[in-house]
Amino acid sequence: MPLKGLKVRIYPNKKQKLFIQCNFGYTRFVWNQMLAMLIERHKNNPDAPFLNAYALNNLLPALKKEYPWLKEAESTSLQITNHDLVEAFKKFFKQKHGFPKFKSKKFLKQSYQCKCVNQNIRQAATNSIQLPKLGMLRFRSGKPIPGTVKSVTIRKTFTGNYDAVLLVEDENQVFTKTGNTIGLDFGVSDLLIGSDEQKIPSIRFDKKLSKKLHHWEKRLARRRLQAQKAIAWDRHNHVLQPRQLANFKNVQKAKLMVAKVHEKIAHQRQNYLHQITTKLVKNYDRIVIEDLKTKNMMRNHKLARAIANQAWREIRRMLTYKCAWYGKEFVVVNPYKTSQICSNCGHDDGKHGLGVREWTCPQCTTHHDRDVNAAKNILTLGLGQALVKEL
Structure with a gap:
């Protein structure tokens, strides 16, 4: 068992x-x-x-x-x-x-x-x-x-x-087979983009609680500075037992409140991801995602905070064990050129900048949504991998 x-x-x-x-x-x-x-x-x-x-x-x-x-x-x-x-x-x-x-x-x-x-x-x-x-x-x-x-x-x-x-x-509960297959592309403005053109929105829980977090982080910084001045005064006056930072209750209270806000953000994000991944596993028999190198993408400091908030690795972890629990197939593919190749005719249109969200294939004149096209290519690669395993 x-x-x-x-x-x-x-x-x-x-x-x-x-x-x-x-x-x-x-x-x-x-x-x-x-x-x-x-x-x-x-x-x-x-x-x-x-x-x-x-x-x-x-x-x-x-x-x-x-x-x-x-x-x-x-x-x-x-x-x-x-x-x-x-x-x-x-x-x-x-x-x-x-x-x-x-x-x-x-x-x-x-x-x-x-x-x-x-x-x-x-x-x-x-x-x-x-x-x-x-x-x-x-x-x-x-x-x-x-x-x-x-x-x-x-x-x-x-x-x-x-x-x-x-x-x-605990016995695994097997969901009923639906016969549906989906390829998923990770995004920033949208959390997940499916090959069936459905888009799951991103929710920036950190921004929702940013005012409260800033409120307590500012007070923590101020109270810590005042405590450090008091500790320095004790040492300057040769007090036998100078106070420690843990002795200042107002500092510890602000530190606890900052931790509570961060914990609430993490719990909200975790709950949202659980709802999404469970719904996907229920509705699809085969789920294909891309194997992203998040560490390399985090080097872009303009997008690093938004990418970290998406928790792509956590989504992959949840889908991995939930597919195993509920009798569904989970495939991970290399995302190389998935956003460049036309999903209709296979034409390679070259690298597009991040600002290009839509483009038209010059060979077959098919107009593509960049993310949906990538999801379709991911699904094609996943079906190919699954076929090779069956053979």
């Missing part, structure tokens, strides 16, 4: 919040201790074999004897921390990812993961969920939690909210 992720908002009480915060520290401490041990071990004996997660888990009892407060931690979360550390080293050795880093409590994103053992993670009531060592918590979700839960990740956002990301076993 396939595994799916289900994120729910949880509402812990003061005691539960304290345990969550402590468990963040426990897992962070174990990560740092194991990482330091592995580094020191390699320095002392470079030829020694690398320890796996099982070997690191065998060191946990000794670590708990040395630091008795570690016994209060959720035990499976420490084991998963060791597993994640080993996986980080594997990525470093095999895929040439960055070397694993020590974790800091100042890092904004805090989380820990624990396994489901003997049904210690389950939905107890309509709006209550039981989590390991936390007991019952109120939660809010758009759908009921399936019976089989494999693990849960507890996260705290910078705005002070708590989420539980559940890894569940």
